[in-house]
Amino acid sequence: MDKYVCTLCGYVYDPAKGDPDNGIDPGTKFKDLPDDWQCPICGASKDDFEKQA
Amino acid sequence: MRPTKIAEGIYSVGVIDWNIRDFHGYSTDRGSSYNAFLIIDEKIALIDTVKKEFADQLIKNICDIIDPKKIDYLISNHTEMDHSGSLPPVMRAIGENKPLYCSKMGLKNIQRHFPQKWNFHAVENGEELCLGNKTLQFIETKMLHWPDSMFSYLKEDKILFSSDAFGQHYAGYEIFNDQVGEAIMPHAKKYFANILLLYAPRILKLVDQIAELGLKFEMICPDHGVLWRNNPSEIIDAYVKWSRQEGEKKAVVVYDTMWHSTETMAEAISSSIAEEGVAACPINIRNSHRSDIVTAVLDAKAVIVGSPTLNNGLFPTVSDFLTYMKGLKPQNKIAAAFGSYGWSGEAVDLINKEFESMKLEILDPGLKIQYVPDNEAMDACFQFGKKIAKAVSR
Ligand SMILES: [Fe+2]
Ligand SMILES: [Fe+2]
Ligand SMILES: [Zn+2]
Numbered sequence: 001m002d003k004y005v006c007t008l009c010g011y012v013y014d015p016a017k018g019d020p021d022n023g024i025d026p027g028t029k030f031k032d033l034p035d036d037w038q039c040p041i042c043g044a045s046k047d048d049f050e051k052q053a
Numbered sequence: 054m055r056p057t058k059i060a061e062g063i064y065s066v067g068v069i070d071w072n073i074r075d076f077h078g079y080s081t082d083r084g085s086s087y088n089a090f091l092i093i094d095e096k097i098a099l100i101d102t103v104k105k106e107f108a109d110q111l112i113k114n115i116c117d118i119i120d121p122k123k124i125d126y127l128i129s130n131h132t133e134m135d136h137s138g139s140l141p142p143v144m145r146a147i148g149e150n151k152p153l154y155c156s157k158m159g160l161k162n163i164q165r166h167f168p169q170k171w172n173f174h175a176v177e178n179g180e181e182l183c184l185g186n187k188t189l190q191f192i193e194t195k196m197l198h199w200p201d202s203m204f205s206y207l208k209e210d211k212i213l214f215s216s217d218a219f220g221q222h223y224a225g226y227e228i229f230n231d232q233v234g235e236a237i238m239p240h241a242k243k244y245f246a247n248i249l250l251l252y253a254p255r256i257l258k259l260v261d262q263i264a265e266l267g268l269k270f271e272m273i274c275p276d277h278g279v280l281w282r283n284n285p286s287e288i289i290d291a292y293v294k295w296s297r298q299e300g301e302k303k304a305v306v307v308y309d310t311m312w313h314s315t316e317t318m319a320e321a322i323s324s325s326i327a328e329e330g331v332a333a334c335p336i337n338i339r340n341s342h343r344s345d346i347v348t349a350v351l352d353a354k355a356v357i358v359g360s361p362t363l364n365n366g367l368f369p370t371v372s373d374f375l376t377y378m379k380g381l382k383p384q385n386k387i388a389a390a391f392g393s394y395g396w397s398g399e400a401v402d403l404i405n406k407e408f409e410s411m412k413l414e415i416l417d418p419g420l421k422i423q424y425v426p427d428n429e430a431m432d433a434c435f436q437f438g439k440k441i442a443k444a445v446s447r
Binding site: 043048 | 158193200252255
């Protein structure tokens with residue numbers, strides 16, 4: 001599963017880990033995150049993320 | 054400096070750091086200040102503290118106005134230590150159990166700085182705190198410039214306490230922008246270029262958000278330098294302009310040199326750019342601080358970088374500059390590389406690689422000259438400059 005990087009702060013969304021602090025279960029693909037999901041570090045929106053090379 | 058009343062019931066109680074010349078690698082030739090604000094109403098709030106070395110001065114300033122024990126709330130807009138460093142002595146002075154307001158990221162970050170289990174209150178974005186006749190509203194400004202950063206807005210007085218945003222590293226007895234005049238802008242610009250440039254897209258979003266919320270500002274009070282009292286929209290407009298990075302008709306030629314060959318090239322390239330009516334600004338890295346160089350780059354349409362090849366690599370000062378500039382994520386710029394070399398000449402390609410990773414528009418594969426530029430090489434430099442000037446003018 002692809003990881004995605006926040007272009008604002010550098011946080012990496014790792015689908016294997018999810019974002020449990022914000023109710024995202026491990027195993028959730030980036031594209032399946034809710035549209036209003038935000039970067040847990042800086043609050044950037046999903047379209048501020050890029051697929052990790 | 055002694056506390057100053059800035060509006061009815063509102064005092065600036067911060068301190069001046071006259072002697073700081075290096076602020077985490079940013080050259081502060083005019084020192085700085087750490088501003089803090091006391092709001093006196095039915096309830097009393099202190100917004101931000103100062104660098105820890107200045108805690109006694111801050112507490113003394115507060116004591117000139119009220120007994121610190123009367124403070125009801127401490128508001129921490131930002132966790133960086135120039136504003137949080139005095140939290141321990143200030144909390145002791147006002148009472149360890151008093152509520153400490155901060156953003157949600159502030160809560161996490163303050164706990165990463167201090168072991169004390171203070172009475173934290175992490176605010177929701179837009180949350181309000183009523184002080185009696187005055188109301189504070191908190192606005193999350195994540196990554197402007199830390200995850201914890203927030204603004205506090207005093208609704209009735211229309212005063213924005215903006216933390217680091219709109220600040221300037223400037224030490225002086227002047228309190229307000231109109232007391233310094235236009236001379237404050239270069240300091241505000243340098244602050245933006247070094248601290249905020251990489252968050253330009255976020256700044257543009259925030260300015261839109263402020264407009265949507267219909268917020269009006271009578272005064273903007275940053276945590277460094279003068280307060281924007283006279284026409285505060287001037288600094289907001291400047292932030293919008295700098296964030297857009299449209300680039301003026303200007304090329305900055307940044308270089309270092311070993312035996313003056315790369316320097317000779319830099320000067321030839323610059324003078325050729327200038328002949329075409331484009332402002333050209335040659336900067337020898339070793340005579341300028343990196344924080345001043347990126348300030349010059351901020352509003353330039355082109356950034357041209359020259360390096361000799363040393364031991365098959367970049368000259369170290371050029372690497373330093375490129376690393377620093379890359380972190381600040383400049384956008385919409387034309388770039389080109391040049392340099393003199395002895396036998397291998399890797400530097401130009403290495404500069405291009407950095408330009409590529411910064412997603413700058415590389416205008417030319419770059420100009421390499423072996424050893425000392427001869428007439429033919431000088432001509433190549435002039436042609437190179439012309440090509441740059443043409444691209445800047447298009
Ligand atoms: Fe800061
Ligand atoms: Fe600061
Ligand atoms: Zn982020």
